[in-house]
Amino acid sequence: MSQKAGKKGEFHVVNHSVPRRDGRAKVTGKATYVSDVKLTGMAYAKVLRSPYAHAKILSIDASGAASRPGIYCVITGNDLEGLDPYYGHAVKDHPLLAIGKVRYVGEPVAAAVAVDERTAFEALEHIEVKYEELKAVLTPEDAIAKDAPLLHEKKFEAGALRGFEGEVAAGRGTNICQEAHIKWGDVEAAFKKAAAVVEGEYYFPMTYAYAMEAYVAIADVNDNGVTVYSSAQHPFMVRHDLKSIFNLPVSQVRLIVPFVGGGYGSKSYTKIEPLAAACSWKAKRPVKLQLTIEEAMLTTRSDDAYTWMRTAVNADGKIIARQARIYMNTGAYAENSPLVVEKSTNRCVGPYSIPNVQIDNCSFYTNTVPASSYRGFGCAQVTLPGESQIDELAAKIGKDPYEFRLANVAKPGEEFFPKMRSFDGTLKEDLDIAAKAIGWKEPLAKGRGRSVACSGSDAGAYPLTSTAVRVHADGSVTILTGSTELGQGSHTVIPQIAAEELGVPFENVHVVSSDTAITPYDRSTGASRTTTLMGSAVLEASREAIQQMVVMAADVLKVKVEQIQAIRGGVRCGEAQLNWSEVISKFYGLPDGEVIGRSYIRKSGKFAQLPVFWETACTGVEVSVDQETGKIAVEKLATVGDVGLAINPALAEGQDLGAATMGMGIGLFEELIYQGPQLMNGSILDYRLPRFSDLPKQVELHLVENQDGVGPYGAKGGGEASLNSMAANIANAVERAVGVRIRSAPLTPEKVWRALKERKQ
Amino acid sequence: MMPLRRFQIHQPKTVKEAAEMLSHYGEKGRLYAGGTELLLAMKHDLLRYEHLVDVKTVPGLDEIEIGNASLHIGTTVTHRAIEQSVPVREKFPVLAEMANHVANVRVRSTGTLGGNLCFAEPHSDPATLLLALQAHVHVQGRSGERTLGMEELIVGAYETTLATDELLIGIDIPRIAKSQRAAYLKFQTHERPTLGLALVLDVDGNGRSITKARAAVGSVSPKPCRSDQADALLAGPRDKVEKQLDDAAKVLADAADPVDDLEGSAEYKRHLIGVYLRRAFVKALA
């Protein structure tokens, strides 16, 4: 084989910013999302939600609703006999409709299925539910109180697909959902001999991963099995849950995911699919369940985190110890939070090389909206404390925080985290670029401050992925991929890789995606894994197709296989040259037929050691603070994605800008606010999202491409990491601008104003 | 937002017919202008009406006319129309600029000035500015017309003095004299303002002293608010007034009596009144 991984500068298709495949269809409104799908005989469901945070359901009388014209049926927790109604890939704690008890305001209690949405909605108020209110648990503090009521009385088994090796703590007679602990060195001793220590308490808020498309699913349950169209990031994970709810073989459960209108973690794992499927099961017809944004805000959120942290440095300015205790509020159901706990624990170490570490993390069930994956996956929660303390410590010992970082970040190839893959990024280079981009050393105007910060996460990307690359007799290519296109650009990047390998024009490579009955298994589209893992699978499958075609060419040319040389786009044998179209057509004796290249990626070989990559990025900001009102404006932003190799640089930069903007939202104003059991700002009129007018006037997006990842051509994942450091960055920059240290996000104007006022007094 | 419940829409041809319809449907009916507030509240299931009376089908209510003494704005004139009106921009720049910063362009293109005032949502920009500008509104019901000052129209959060059969038909704003300086500023981090502050100053020829002042603060409490005492502190020689700005702000804040809510604490809003009164003062006299 003559094919070799190329070096930057030698590529034909990858590492070029070809225009995104779905761009035109999306901006002209022609792209198909689940809400555009209509099945014959399709009915519509609307959901009745709990007005109580914690209550027993004494009775439900749905007869008044069920008898209304246009209603097919009403389904409640009492109608689920014949199904296994609890799901959850980590902890099977989540009933598809409340059974006997509600655990948060907004939990689905019943659904009406009707000829149209309005009829379904109008029926809801005719369902009579009698509740007996129970004491609610709203914060981790409430949850550990001695007399705290239990949210979950059942025992749970750990889900086989939970994504980590430890046990789950849920269901052991407390409100603890999950615990994680890491420890190395001797923390106590290190703090005793430290030259300087900083210590503080930090709060990272509950946030909502706003996607333009709210959750939507269309389910068709019939004698042939279960088919669901859904806005799901991970169709294969959802299939697993549906298979167990309906007790069916995998082959009778089919998930189809067209374009997804944004996910950011909020659409990872199972959400409304079981409810939609149960509606169809009872109504005996296809049912569409489309949530509103307000309902989506009652479906999932990020875990909020209370962190106590301390960090110590020695006289040489080396970080010698870090210790943290984290309490996370995971809401009513575990969803993916056990993995968030595991990841946030690891990510406290940051991309620093610290000889003594102890992190203790515990998440609690509370009577609030269930928390789950959120872009960055627990990293943003702990990077606020982690990167704040780096600046606090630098200030304490009189060092420039940028220089202090340079002296302490993990080095390329360093095994800075026991038992994990050695570090595969180049943080010094990244920091240097970020600092230059925001003019670190230049003079600052009054009321302005700058900060650079970084994060390095042990990517949650689990290596289990397969694909098929079909080379057709005309030389065009169809790739079957389980990766969903959420806007991140997988439908562009994947064909770029196949086109690079097969030497065919990018225009001739197309993707069929995310239909579990057709596309080979892919564990998920999350944790920035698609380019690295699906990309590797597509690369290998393309090469496997080439191997097959080399054998076919030998047959066609009646020579030995060894005499065939693969060249770009075809084969050569002496003087004879054939392109793929000729190989296939001659082999079959007709201008038709195909070759199917396959590959299966698992946790072995170069993917044996986790994480498969460290997701690494730096961001830099310059902020200005209106000292009279406390209002912050981000004036400059720089992102540096340490991505190994950008298959499509424009898309990679777009991911970084999106992630940094989301992180800025958390830093400045995003927060779900509960007063008592009631979510107070559960609509996007009240929940403040970043707007174009909030964007910094000056933005620089940089990529560092040292081809140091395990993915195709040295690529690694990106797209989450620029979020993680933003809240800390803003807090650090505010401190440098106006001298106040704020340890909770968001840094609202009033919070900043209060801090300034307290400093004056 | 849920699907809208079923309702009937009615299209009156005259104000009188609209008044008759409103009277006829009573609690079950409501006037419908741009619908930016009404339909949103109905989609959130906060309000329910079986009959909507579309005021936009009544001709003549969507006009802007500048007279010698005042500016007349018909009730169905949109924020966008105000912001883009050449005479308003020339003669009432403070109004055009305020309108330009209401909501977003989609709401401005559909939402009407009348709808904004009649909904009496506490975070209204126009209600605050119009209070400072001494605007009057014309109201018509089955039994005739009334003219009300802003304070007589809006009496609380979502509360006006309009009778069931009454509709607002237009707003009159006195001409801004050559000797008058006006400014409107708002502090906004969310979808609607946290604070709006309007200031109208009558200055003597050389601008050294203020002969009369009228300040209004809105969004911080259920309805826009002003204070004679604060206005008195804002009149006098300019350097004296500058020294009294903090006192005036305090008096205005006492009168407004801000409330704690998601926009901020009462304490913070009181502080903002001080900051914005000073900024508005500087801007008005710039």
Ligand SMILES: Cc1cc2nc3c(=O)[nH]c(=O)nc-3n(C[C@H](O)[C@H](O)[C@H](O)COP(=O)(O)OP(=O)(O)OC[C@H]3O[C@@H](n4cnc5c(N)ncnc54)[C@H](O)[C@@H]3O)c2cc1C
């Ligand atoms: C997203 C968003 C952001 C906003 N931001 C701002 C902001 O920054 N500043 C601000 O000031 N406002 C803001 N608003 C409010 C906006 O100005 C109003 O929505 C709009 O002006 C209302 O006009 P409308 O014609 O749509 O009223 P409608 O929704 O049609 O009516 C509102 C109410 O007024 C009544 N009504 C309407 N016309 C009359 C009449 N002639 N006589 C009697 N009753 C009548 C209706 O019966 C109804 O109760 C915002 C609104 C939205 C939705």
